[in-house]
Amino acid sequence: MTDALLGVVIAVPVLASVVPLIASFWRDKIGWYVALIALSVNAFIVASIVRGFLNEGRLSHEVGGVSVPYGIELALDGLSVPILVLVALVSLGTLVYTRNAGPRSNSFYSGYLLLTAGLIGVTVTGDVFNLYVFIEITGLTAYALIASGDDGRSAYAALKYLIAGTVGASLYLIGIAYAFVATGTLNMADLSARLAEVGHSDTLVLTSFAFVVAGLGVKVALFPLHTWQPDAYSSAPYGVAAYVSALVSTVSAYALGRLVLTVYTPEFLVSNPVVSSALVYFGALSIVAGSVLAVLQTDVRRLLAYSSVSQFGLVVVAFGIANPTSVFGGVVTLFGHAVVKGSLFFAAGIFAYRLGVTRLDEYEGLARKMPYTGAAFAVLALTLVGVPPAVGFVGKWYVALGAVRAGETSVAVVIFASTLLTLMYVARLVDRMYYGAAGTGTSETAVADGGTGGVCVTYGMVALVVLAAIAVVVLGPVASAVQETLALGEVLGT
Amino acid sequence: MTGIAESLLTQYYHVVFVLLLGIGVYTMIDAKNLVKKIIGLNVFQVSVFLFLVSSGYLEGAEPAIVKDGGGPYVNPLPHVLILTAIVVGVSLTALALALVVRVYQEYGTLDEEHLQEVMSDD
């Protein structure tokens, strides 16, 4: 029974997304309420699904009763459970934020619900082509939402994202086309068995892997495929930027992990040491390049975007090493990063709406004017650095331990060094916020016209950010407790 | 050498796929006009469709409508996949063009270089 819920949890937001559009004939601004109801229902369904997972282990559902491998399978295992929970929570949290901050139009919330549906679809699907479809759904809606900002810049950034994202998704499609040509099946579990039969060193298999990784790499925004990200994040409205940064790349990284680890499996990486090294070094390059580029930024949102490049590099390294310890570290980092990055964008939005500050040099002395948001911002930023006991440290620990266990010493060095690299830009931010000379004049003028876009910052928005800051600190020790339940060893087949 | 030449000549679908892929990517990168970039994107996507569809082809096979005594059938799955992908491509093109219209309304130009200038003046 619980497995049927896997289908329901996608269907609810899709169906709900139609309602605001229809209702706009009678009433404007009803979108938020529809989204709230739909996503709350979804949250309950996710809770039941998780309970089902805890009882039964891996869940699987065949859509329409058509048996695997001809039909589409929806599946949930230890790798996807945290991501599903993450999507459910963040979608509700962003809703709270966009009540005051974001665009309130009906079409916005239709898009929002469709985006959520797409994200959940990517998480629960067990079919590689279905994954492509959901990735494109996610992408389409993300492009539309990013373009919902007020000025033309957001439209242009969305267009660039569209072109880059479509190229990425198409490369992924070519990849699974090669895999299909090699094996004749599209179901993930079946594909993994057939690929092993064809032979992991076969040219077709290698080609498909390359295209898949390249395509998903664009979506995850790894260096050097990340160029769409800074513009997209800095032109979108803050609520959208938070949602996209928290979830879209995260879910794409999850998809990358799902394919590399369960379809191609760690045996593939073992049979092709060059490929495995390339993947890991690719990730390590992102870690370094992302941090270095982040230090050079003057706009806070662009800084946060490059910071994401760095963090996703760590996740890709974790997946590339492919032992249960590092994969768990990767999942913890994904989860933690999503919450942290989303909340950082929320906080940046609060600063922009209240004080009109968007650039790093305008952040001088900010923490004095807005102490709670400033403190939450500092805690979240320090979590990125890896200050214990918060979730960033826990993720890093497992990934580093996994790297050392796998004998990848140079990668372990990069992982440890990433603390210092992240510190480079976080320290500047925190230092400026707390010790800068306050009030350089921009704040006065901004307050006079009510901040950016006339949005009034509510206690709810600040409370959300503070709650997130507390959550990431608490999540650290909690994460280790979850390790057993996820049973990643089974997922990896080791 | 003969092996490659032979396979290139017999699998000319593959060759065309690669050519179209290259043309699409080149257009996306090189064209200054935004609409041309979208055209390039479409060409790129079409190349992928071509690849998948042609992969299901069997020489001497019949269309995938089952009848009694029917011979080998062409695999219908790639066709189905491509139908979905075409729909996705259409929606993407529609969205992209809508964004282009918006950009044009705001900035009055569709040339990439002019746009950079105008936006940095903002």
Add this chain to the structure above:
Amino acid sequence: MTEVESLRPLAAVVVSAVAIFGILAAHRRPNIREAVTLVAAGAKFAIVASMLPGVLDGTVYVTRLGEVVAGVPFVLRADALGLLFALLASFLWIPTSLYSIGYMRGLDEGNQTRYFAAFAGSLSATMGIAFASNLVVLFVFYELLTVATYPLVAHDEDEEARAAGRKYLTYTFGGGVAVLAGTVLVFWVTGTVSFAAGGIEGLTTETSTNVARLAFLLLAGGFSVKAAVMPLHSWLPDAMVAPTPVSGLLHAVAVVKSGAFGVARVVLDVFGPEAVAEIGTGLPLAVLAVFTFIAASIIALRKDNLKRRLAYSTIAQLSYIVMGLALLTPTALVGGLLHIPAHAFMKLTLFFCAGAIHVETHTDDISKMAGIGKRMPLTMSAFGVASLGMAGIPLLAGFVSKWYLLVGSFDAGHAVFAFALLLSGVLNIAYFWPIVYQAFFETREESDEKPLVDAELGGHWGKVPDHYTPRVPVADGGDADGEDEHSDHGADGYWADAGWRGGETSPFVLVPILGVCACAVALGIAPATVYFLRVVRLIVENVTGVVV
């Protein structure tokens, strides 16, 4: 060793964390805010002291709190070594808080709430470091200590303070990264990171020597950053821009001591003296320590700013501890460990004196302090006593630890270390004695030249001036920067006479100075009676089985 489940280790950590909220809440009522700090300090010391009799008997107090990461329990454990550090830190928080009150109010500093709250947080983290039962918990609190002390270092908020704060963050987080790397290595090799007296089983046997050496290098190196061993020391002199009680905290109470404590844990409880001897990393560390204290002492000779001179003195003295630990013989271990509290008391006295001088006369440079003994006799006496202790004169704390270090060096078979120690003692006198001498026996007009401080490096080429003019401020009673109200110079450039009754500065400042100085004397006269030597002997006995 019997383990007793108790909430006291946790209580010791938490009491000042809770106090942070009290301090923040009382930000408008300074007296209540200060009272919260003092009550928390008293309570913390009481909790820690209550565990002392049990620990001396062989009991270990344990609080278990789940897991940090898989395979690593979050346990706070009050054993002998942890209690040594905790006792020292919690005891010294009391006079430091009193002194902070006098200092901050005397200078009318801003952001006092943030200051006291960050202080309380730092002490919480310090207790966590002391009572950590494994490397990961130690790392957690180590990083939290960095985060808590950063607002203190950058307190003044001017460019210099912020730069010092950033440097501090970079160095200490860098050290933290090395510690984390070493911890992961240890966990990978042995499957555990919990401290075990005498070393974790199998750390050197289950892996190649080079891996063990790498782990030692990372761990000891990472902790040595905070312990200001050269060449990783340069954050410490720059951090002197912080208010003096913060410098006291950094040098004596918490930060550098936590680095030294970390090295102690690594040598005693992670590797164990035998293992360190096996992999041969003890001697290089000892040599590095010797280089540090000789070099730092020589650099200190040239520093005119009193606090910087004290900073280099700390760098030197901390390396006594590291050297003692690195020499590995039981006597040397006792010497190194005993120097932790000994140096703490003496250095804190010196810093308090420097701060008192700053508050009362706004003088920071030694060359301007001629004759200040008249103005601040009690302070300078305490300074004199403490500096004698630093040099290792008997009847003072520094002598006891130095004695054990000397015997330990001979025990280890390397007499050269003993000679280096003696040389360093001479250098100590060389850079402290002029301060004391000129304070009491000279006046502004009649001060001797200070070639070490004033002369150019490399000497003069060409004509040497006939008459050497010492650095004298404008002799019309006020300094060029117009600090008339605060500098008590008479019209002829003499300090105003303050007599020996204690009127020279606020009691909040004076009482801690004299109190801590008295402790240094007490530790020198009867080190076992004041418990520290007993605890140290117990630690070494647990680790090596030898009773010193």
